[in-house]
Amino acid sequence: MLDGSSTTIVAVATPPGKGAIAIVRASGPSVPELVRRLVQTKSRLRRRVATYATIVDESGDLLDRGLAIFFEAPHSYTGEDLLELQIHGSPVVGREVVRAMLACGARLAEPGEFTRRAFFNGKMALHAAAAVADIIDAQTRCAARAALANFESGLAQEIRAVRSALATILQDLEGAIDFPDEVPEPDRGGLKERLAPIRARLESLARDGELGRLVREGLGVAIVGPPNAGKSSLLNALLGTERAIVSDIPGTTRDTIEESVVVDGVPVRLIDTAGIRSHADRLEAHGIARTERALDSATIALVVADGSQPPDSASSQLLERTRDRPRILFLNKADLGTDPAFATAWPHAIVGTVRNPETLERVRDAIATAGWNAQRFDATRPHLAGLHEFEAAYAAIAALGRACGALDASEPIDFVATELAHAFSQLGHVSEQVAAEEIVTGIFSRFCIGK
Numbered sequence: 366m367l368d369g370s371s372t373t374i375v376a377v378a379t380p381p382g383k384g385a386i387a388i389v390r391a392s393g394p395s396v397p398e399l400v401r402r403l404v405q406t407k408s409r410l411r412r413r414v415a416t417y418a419t420i421v422d423e424s425g426d427l428l429d430r431g432l433a434i435f436f437e438a439p440h441s442y443t444g445e446d447l448l449e450l451q452i453h454g455s456p457v458v459g460r461e462v463v464r465a466m467l468a469c470g471a472r473l474a475e476p477g478e479f480t481r482r483a484f485f486n487g488k489m490a491l492h493a494a495a496a497v498a499d500i501i502d503a504q505t506r507c508a509a510r511a512a513l514a515n516f517e518s519g520l521a522q523e524i525r526a527v528r529s530a531l532a533t534i535l536q537d538l539e540g541a542i543d544f545p546d547e548v549p550e551p552d553r554g555g556l557k558e559r560l561a562p563i564r565a566r567l568e569s570l571a572r573d574g575e576l577g578r579l580v581r582e583g584l585g586v587a588i589v590g591p592p593n594a595g596k597s598s599l600l601n602a603l604l605g606t607e608r609a610i611v612s613d614i615p616g617t618t619r620d621t622i623e624e625s626v627v628v629d630g631v632p633v634r635l636i637d638t639a640g641i642r643s644h645a646d647r648l649e650a651h652g653i654a655r656t657e658r659a660l661d662s663a664t665i666a667l668v669v670a671d672g673s674q675p676p677d678s679a680s681s682q683l684l685e686r687t688r689d690r691p692r693i694l695f696l697n698k699a700d701l702g703t704d705p706a707f708a709t710a711w712p713h714a715i716v717g718t719v720r721n722p723e724t725l726e727r728v729r730d731a732i733a734t735a736g737w738n739a740q741r742f743d744a745t746r747p748h749l750a751g752l753h754e755f756e757a758a759y760a761a762i763a764a765l766g767r768a769c770g771a772l773d774a775s776e777p778i779d780f781v782a783t784e785l786a787h788a789f790s791q792l793g794h795v796s797e798q799v800a801a802e803e804i805v806t807g808i809f810s811r812f813c814i815g816k
């Protein structure tokens with residue numbers, strides 16, 4: 366049973382491979398015994414004091430020398446007795462120390478199990494545990510700062526304020542519902558006015574959350590177009606390195622190539638693809654099938670065409686195909702001129718050349734506009750992060766919308782109260798420590814072993 370703390374768990378907490386030091390972590394009731402059998406120090410190991418130690422195996426044979434730190438329950442990361450051994454950063458030594466602990470009755474930790482124990486022992490709130498996973502997963506400085514902002518309980522406080530405003534309105538409605546003959550119904554216009562800022566606050570939290578999600582998870586941009594349009598040249602120019610092969614032979618790129626750049630703090634996954642054309646050899650046809658998949662999976666289609674030539678059927682088809690989705694149209698090779706037919710057919714396109722930095726800046730701006738409306742994300746503010754937080758916020762926003770609709774349509778006041786109560790209870794999933802088992806499991810499954 367994962368939550369039980371009757372077992373002692375152990376893992377190498379540092380990443381695999383060679384390093385300056387490695388840290389082996391053990392947590393659970395038999396930690397004092399592990400200390401007694403495996404950790405030899407001149408004087409008794411004191412709590413929370415790094416002490417030079419000789420580490421031996423279960424038979425007393427030397428394994429390594431390093432630092433040992435003992436944290437006594439409940440004053441540890443997990444809330445249990447916890448031992449950290451800082452040893453030499455050799456994967457072999459790390460494995461041997463873990464093996465010796467297993468021989469003394471410990472078992473290997475599951476991914477995230479240390480943090481899971483911290484949560485179940487009341488050392489850490491669920492949102493903080495999720496923030497820890499986000500800090501570790503962060504791909505950019507902005508994502509790391511944003512995760513850190515969520516480590517504190519700011520979001521829960523904001524949601525509590527919204528809930529208490531809702532609770533006050535609900536109380537005011539209660540009298541009218543329970544004693545319809547004695548208590549007059551509150552003024553409907555006044556109720557709507559009181560609900561408006563609550564809705565606005567939640568909507569703003571949801572917007573910030575969506576931006577945070579982008580900063581955390583990144584955005585896929587598929588660079589598509591006919592062969593020879595300059596797609597790989599564009600990828601290279603945006604990356605600032607010669608990542609993809611560029612040549613004047615149409616059909617140079619055969620496979621999709623994915624690389625990330627950071628735009629306004631958002632990791633943007635650029636996917637260079639094989640040029641689309643109808644007369645392709647077998648190998649190229651495979652590449653074009655991958656292009657199709659990249660186009661389907663990416664959020665934004667960046668359609669590139671050689672604007673110095675008249676439009677061909679492939680570029681016209683792509684123009685039609687991407688009509689109803691977020692897209693950026695880019696007419697490249699403006700240094701060779703721009704065909705008037707293209708200028709008419711692609712009126713909103715960026716016209717320029719990958720060789721011009723100003724054109725690249727316009728492409729980056731267009732990604733920011735298509736991807737996140739060029740809104741700035743304030744990484745210092747707490748924001749919605751977990752899936753269950755988004756679900757709860759959107760459910761509450763929808764319920765408030767229905768409540769306002771009911772007020773407008775002069776529906777019975779108890780219908781309005783039901784919707785407000787629903788919003789109130791949904792938001793409780795964010796502000797209070799009530800979390801369904803699958804939410805808890807979902808959060809901890811993201812962790813690596815040893816955390």
Ligand SMILES: Nc1nc2c(ncn2[C@@H]2O[C@H](COP(=O)(O)OP(=O)(O)OP(=O)(O)O)[C@@H](O)[C@H]2O)c(=O)[nH]1
Binds near residue numbers: 595618701718
């Ligand atoms: N004059 C000019 N040539 C360019 C420009 N961009 C790319 N090229 C040239 O166009 C040719 C094709 O460029 P690529 O980047 O390989 O084109 P692609 O769209 O990736 O082509 P495929 O991989 O075959 O689909 C190369 O010879 C590039 O040097 C540009 O802005 N101006």
Ligand SMILES: [Mg+2]
Binds near residue numbers: 596609
């Ligand atoms: Mg290419």
